[in-house]
Amino acid sequence: MAAGSNSLTRVFGGSPIGVLLRLVLLCVIVGLVMDQLNLNAFEVLRHAARAIEELIANSADLLRHIGRYFLIGAMVVIPIWILLRIFRMGSGRG
Missing domain, CATH: 1.20.5 (Single alpha-helices involved in coiled-coils or other helix-helix interfaces)
Known part of the structure; x- marks a missing residue:
């Protein structure tokens, strides 16, 4: 399982769960900014x-x-x- 985890870490550029959490947070922030700008x-x-x-x-x-x-x-x-x-x-x- 370590080899599979290693390749996922390489593909995601870090821990898959950590990357996904950062992406979710970034999506919410960008969505908020776009909504405030009426975009x-x-x-x-x-x-x-x-x-x-x-x-x-x-x-x-x-x-x-x-x-x-x-x-x-x-x-x-x-x-x-x-x-x-x-x-x-x-x-x-x-």
Whole structure:
């Protein structure tokens, strides 16, 4: 039984009963503070979900702009690069 107790202590980071008691106390304290601040756990999750949705939407918009800039730049850079390659091959420095 000592080996099982040792592995539980390692998993929990201390005595399992002690850790559970500390977690219960911490949950009560955090719940009290959140209640005093009129914070609801579901509202916090909804705000987090909205923030993630906005991040994704803004990222998509950013990627759209980057793609547009890439295409505009490629219309200039690629032909110049091709011409430089042709001239270098013609001069033997290829």
